[in-house]
Amino acid sequence: RLQFNSKYRLPPEIPGWPIIGNTLDVPFPGGVWGHEMAKKYGEMFTCRLGGKTMVFLNSARVVSDLLEKRAAIYSSRPYRPMAQDIASGGARMLLMGHSDRWRSQRKIMHSILNGQQAESKFIPFEELEVRQLVWDYLHTPDQFYTANQRFSNSVIMSVIFGRRAQLGDEQLTKMLNIMMEFGQLLFSPTKNICDLFTWLTYLPKPIYQHEVDALSDRVSKGTAKPCFATALIEGTSKKEFNLTETEKLMIFSTLLEAGSDTSRTAITQMVAAAAAFPEWAATARAHLDELCGHNAERLPSFEDREKLPYIAAVVKETLRWRPFIQTGVPHQLTQDDVYEGYRFPAGTMFTWNAYALSLNEGDYPDAVRFNPERFLNDDLKSPLKGHWSFGTGRRVCVGYNVGFNNVWIAAACLLYCFDFEEDTENPIDTLNTIWDSVEKPPFAVKIKPRSQAHAELIKQK
Numbered sequence: 001r002l003q004f005n006s007k008y009r010l011p012p013e014i015p016g017w018p019i020i021g022n023t024l025d026v027p028f029p030g031g032v033w034g035h036e037m038a039k040k041y042g043e044m045f046t047c048r049l050g051g052k053t054m055v056f057l058n059s060a061r062v063v064s065d066l067l068e069k070r071a072a073i074y075s076s077r078p079y080r081p082m083a084q085d086i087a088s089g090g091a092r093m094l095l096m097g098h099s100d101r102w103r104s105q106r107k108i109m110h111s112i113l114n115g116q117q118a119e120s121k122f123i124p125f126e127e128l129e130v131r132q133l134v135w136d137y138l139h140t141p142d143q144f145y146t147a148n149q150r151f152s153n154s155v156i157m158s159v160i161f162g163r164r165a166q167l168g169d170e171q172l173t174k175m176l177n178i179m180m181e182f183g184q185l186l187f188s189p190t191k192n193i194c195d196l197f198t199w200l201t202y203l204p205k206p207i208y209q210h211e212v213d214a215l216s217d218r219v220s221k222g223t224a225k226p227c228f229a230t231a232l233i234e235g236t237s238k239k240e241f242n243l244t245e246t247e248k249l250m251i252f253s254t255l256l257e258a259g260s261d262t263s264r265t266a267i268t269q270m271v272a273a274a275a276a277f278p279e280w281a282a283t284a285r286a287h288l289d290e291l292c293g294h295n296a297e298r299l300p301s302f303e304d305r306e307k308l309p310y311i312a313a314v315v316k317e318t319l320r321w322r323p324f325i326q327t328g329v330p331h332q333l334t335q336d337d338v339y340e341g342y343r344f345p346a347g348t349m350f351t352w353n354a355y356a357l358s359l360n361e362g363d364y365p366d367a368v369r370f371n372p373e374r375f376l377n378d379d380l381k382s383p384l385k386g387h388w389s390f391g392t393g394r395r396v397c398v399g400y401n402v403g404f405n406n407v408w409i410a411a412a413c414l415l416y417c418f419d420f421e422e423d424t425e426n427p428i429d430t431l432n433t434i435w436d437s438v439e440k441p442p443f444a445v446k447i448k449p450r451s452q453a454h455a456e457l458i459k460q461k
């Protein structure tokens with residue numbers, strides 16, 4: 001310990017207990033806690049979680065200096081025997097170290113999600129599913145959160161497995177329940193260190209195998225639609241598709257998991273913001289009315305993007321306002337490093353403290369308020385710039401274009417068609433945002449079509 005102390009120097013440490021350190025101090029979700037700690041300790045602080053050390057990065061400056069500019073050594077992941085080796089056969093890309101295996105999976109995902117034709121593959125599904133989304137909001141407004149879930153999931157299901165998802169889809173419900181549990185395992189700084197959920201063993205594999213079997217059945221009957229899974233299973237198109245069966249299942253599972261709940265939660269947050277801060281929603285609507293008509297002439301579409309910069313700003317502000325991965329996803333340092341008088345040992349974990357970054361008044365004046373106008377600047381067209389909600393460095397979200405577009409089209413159509421009103425008896429707590437439940441409404445909100453004409457427009461589609 002003495003030798004360790006003399007060789008290394010870490011940012012201020014939060015006092016903890018012997019052996020377990022701060023393991024019991026970090027709540028889940030930890031956004032508000034992380035923000036409070038950042039106010040107390042400054043740009044960086046250190047926690048001891050079990051046998052691991054985690055440095056929380058609380059300012060854009062230090063996140064950029066370390067995770068972006070030194071990404072070559074700050075891009076690994078902590079070893080997670082339970083979540084990775086046991087529950088994922090070692091093949092889950094999100095949890096892989098900075099290795100060749102990670103590079104090859106990331107390349108495959110990048111080609112699906114961001115390649116030249118990627119947008120043209122996703123857009124037809126996004127435009128189809130958003131029609132179902134507004135239909136669901138019109139007919140079952142109290143179930144808006146499950147409609148968001150179905151929309152996000154159906155877009156990615158269509159691209160990967162060539163099938164749509166329905167509300168109450170049994171297979172989908174199983175997947176999403178696992179995602180919820182797995183999400184806690186992944187994104188809770190304490191749970192991911194302890195890696196304690198032994199009951200998760202092997203769970204995701206049979207579920208995805210079931211989906212693959214159903215697809216194979218459709219292929220043999222000649223009813224399968226072209227999709228990424230058939231290309232990957234048949235392995236015909238590219239040599240890098242030469243993967244083990246477990247790796248293939250884990251690619252499907254990763255895309256489904258990483259691609260569904262994220263967009264869903266962002267859309268839910270946008271709804272909360274529209275109800276809690278109606279002024280910006282009125283401005284967004286005025287922009288939409290100019291293009292699509294005051295009297296519900298047509299739904300917005302991706303062709304309107306150039307003319308609707310305000311909606312892009314709405315998406316960025318949604319991601320910035322309350323990042324739902326509240327304390328970031330830890331990156332692991334692969335070699336000793338020196339920074340501004342500190343000496344970090346290899347193996348230290350670093351996380352971008354998402355809530356603290358988003359609520360930093362220096363970067364975002366009146367940060368608790370939802371105000372898209374803060375993003376109407378030269379960086380508007382770069383989905384990653386100006387916020388940290390897609391992560392950063394080499395591990396930055398590989399699905400950011402799809403995620404951004406999902407939220408864009410959902411925001412445009414929902415704001416054009418509906419009024420969102422807070423329930424004055426049950427105001428929305430916009431700071432403690434535990435809004436990811438699929439079992440019950442995340443908050444009280446009144447959702448009504450703007451007019452009969454808007455309701456008719458939705459019914460026509």
Ligand code: HEM
Pocket residue numbers: 093094095106109113156254255256258259260262263266319325329330389390391392393394395396397398399400402403404407
């Ligand atoms: C609003 C939507 C989304 C948000 C906010 C989001 C956020 C994130 C974050 C914070 C990370 C971790 C970054 C880091 O470690 O620094 C991540 C990683 C990832 N995301 Fe997303 N995501 C979204 C949508 C998607 C979509 C639609 C997909 C795919 C269909 C996707 C696939 C992935 C994958 C595969 C990774 C792992 C990257 C790696 O470890 O190298 N995400 N995402």
